[in-house]
Amino acid sequence: MPGRPDADRPQVRAPGHQPDIANGPPCPWCSTPNRPDRHYCARCAMPLVASGDQATARAPWWRRLFGGRRRETPWAGDRPRLRRVFDRIGTWITVAVLATLAVLGFMYIPDGIQNTRDHFAKRAPVSPDGIKASRSFPGHDPKLLVDKLSNTWWGPGITESGQGQWIEATFTEPTRLLDVIITPGVSSSANKLQESALPHRIKATITMKDGSIKTRDLTLDQGAGGQRRPFRVGEVTKVRFTIESAHAASAEKQVAIAEIEFFGPSSANRSS
Template sequence: MRGPERRTRGVPDGTPPPTPSTPARPEGAAPRRPGDRPDSPPPGPAGRTPDTAPQAPPANPAANTAPVVCPGCGAENAPGRTLCVRCALLLNPGPPPAVRPPWWRRIISRRRPRRGHEAGARPRRRRRAPRLGVPLALLLVLAAVWFALPHLSGLLGLAKEETGAPESMPPTACHGSSAAKGHAAGAAFDGFNNRYWAPEETGDAAGEFLECEFDTPVRMLKMVVFPGTSARTDEFLTQARPARLVAELTAKDGTTKTKTIRLKDQAGQQTFDVRGSQTVRVRLTVDSAYGTGKGRRVAVAEVEFFGHRS
């Protein structure tokens, strides 16, 4: 007796069971061994294969460069640095700036830049024209020295007088328009400031004068005046004092030079710049005075001149 037959669900009787299907091989494809490259690129981004090796980064050109040594402290610095890591000194200051030559060298060496010759051209010899600048300058200097020789001694003497200390120039003769008894004009030039000259008339004494002469011409530079009767303050106010004097300098050739001198109402010396060349005579005229009144005369204790002998 047969047992019950086993049937496959959905498969008719007598039909063999289906076998698993295999992928179809493309035409012309041969079997590939392990390790061989595939015939077609795998899926994914174009131009990228899984076995493509990553590219190495570019080599650093400064890696093989020698370190920069600081000229100041000797420390080694990485290539490409501008300042030293230790002392901050400039590592590559560059070429020094060009020094401009002096003006006289630029004038002498002023030349036009030479132009190069073309290939195959034969350079022509040029005759250099004589330079007249230097000989002409030498001639001008020699001419100036030749014409200045007669005046050189005078110029040197003038410079010596201006730079040297002035000397005392006492007059050889002096007189006044008038003089009170015991107060002659010579008292104003005797070197003592406790004796004085006073005119005979009392009051403002406008127009009264002192006059002195020199035996040789002098170059006048300064004048010192002691107004009043004395350089001491307790005796200074006993008489009137000149407030303004007019100095008239007469030269050897007869020309005159006038200067007004304003004095302070105080005891002691007062210095003034009074300049005159070849001076042979000086007149001091009283123009106004301090402390005038009845029975008071204008007094001048001392007058001194300073300069150089001509």
């Protein structure tokens, strides 16, 4: 009975130099050329890149933002991360938000700078070139509002709150106004507050150099003396103060205003 033939023993052959990888990177351990996409040597299985060189340089932020970074070949056993649609959407949402903030900053930063300057600017009195009123009580015309005296006053000559009555100040040259001080009543003295009704809410209609209109709502307290209110408008040619309501209005009293003072930036601000 013939015997069972023995199988040939396998022969281990070392990989030789293949023509298609003749120019591949050599293994730093055994000098065997390898394909450029390999991470381990085909012969000795040692890493083809030294451990100190494995950390690649971080891509610039604009490449990471727009997805322009180079993607390396995944290592054996690693599952490449699938790119999700939401990653791209999130990127463009971020770009849109940044662009919106840039546009808003370009629009509002100049106003913010001007408001900061106005806040810290030194104030100087500004006198209007003309003043008139809707109507006046005899002997108490609107010029008394800007005479620098606190014991003279203007009144419309009608009782109750004087709602709808107005005073209008004009400026020949466009003027930047920062503050206004209004002294309600017939005097700045507290013992004369009961002699007239006191303006409570006043609407300031401001005409600019280019003809545009701005408004300010001023609310005055029921007290004696001048009351300062911020204005902060530039290139003003006309301001109309319209009375909307009054304190202590009655059929025996008319509303009265002793003084209106305007303040703008001092010339010292420009010279400094």
